[in-house]
Amino acid sequence: MKIKVLGCYGGQLPEKHNSGFILNGELLIDAGTIALNSTIEEQRGIRNVLISHSHMDHIGGLPFFAVNIVSNKADTVKIAASEFTIDAIKKHLLNGVVWPDFTKIKNFGSQDIFSYMPVKENEWFELGGYKIKAVSVNHTVPTFGFLIGKDDHYIMYTGDTKTTDNIWAEAVKLGDKLKTVFAEISFPNDLKALAETSGHYVPKTLHEDLKKLGGLKPKIYVYHIKPEYFKKVKKELAAIPGLKVTPLQEKKEYTV
Template structure:
């Protein structure tokens, strides 16, 4: 499996700041933040599946625009996978004919540009030789992370999505015996630790504390930093101690496993 990081910032502001989206091979997205907007029409049209962690705008901003841009260039609907709670939020507040048209009935209900598929924590979705399994997460809205597994090689990558302290996440990660990469958030610098807890995010001190529960030793990549705090967060990550030595993730990074 090939994972291309289209965006991994907690906001926008130039210099490669794109919000969360991971392109799996050429046909699967994990989240659809502003990084998706850098893809060509041809690459957009090749995407068949989008797995959404949660309904916050920085993770779905390009989904409506993407469907509008390439829906008529595809012969099959784009499938959006999410939990029932997240699907309900997105259908009610985005594809509602007020914010954006309901592409699940355009051009008609029998052959729409968009279809919805429900996922559940712990239940794998298999697409070819790849499985994608929702992981627990704790956030201000219903949220999940995702475990990506290459069934050919047996190797895995896990993505936390947006999360705060979440014991169930570490229990799930410790059951993955071939975890090569862990992409996990640290949205705020340590000076905003209380804000991180209030908004159900992590900061470097919380992340390093939580990582003590991880029994394996994957490469740990830190995502979702607020643009104005990026350097501060990076310095605090580097200064941390423990068995795991995280490093900051960057837009354009490619991970193979």
């Protein structure tokens, strides 16, 4: 599987954008950034969207994505998320006031542009040919991390979280089928108190949770670092003995 990074920061500055990832050209994982770092053709190829939680840096790209795919003649794009997150998008973003409700607007193929797919916790479901399990993690609003697989090849996406247990336990059940982990991390170690309050990892707490994988050795990538702390966090990660963690780079495609 291949994943293209549209945005991988926990903030927004020139050349640094909020979280957004396209898996195999068709599944968007979080929607903090879409239009700013993908072409019209790439956006038209997205068939489904998986949203971890309702914070703006993970849903803020949806309005302009919707506008850009009006000319599609393809099927409706499904937005899969928890009922809490879907309700937040309906009430506060695509609400007919801040931006149109694109479940009520047709594309050029006479299909609704968006539809919503509520996702239940700890149940495997199918979306666009992928097997996915949503697992609650430890953030300031209800948030899912995801296990995403195809042909016995799985990735783990933590969503925004601080120290948490269940998603690591579920990942271990996959055994060697787990090939890659995408873990959030936001602050350096000296801002652990802020990270705890806001529901995020620092290098030390992520390192402790990575130990929960036991003997599994997937590739580890990190995202969501606050831009102003990027160099410091990268240095702290590099200083952890025996740990190979790679910060993602925007606009780059990875084989996972």
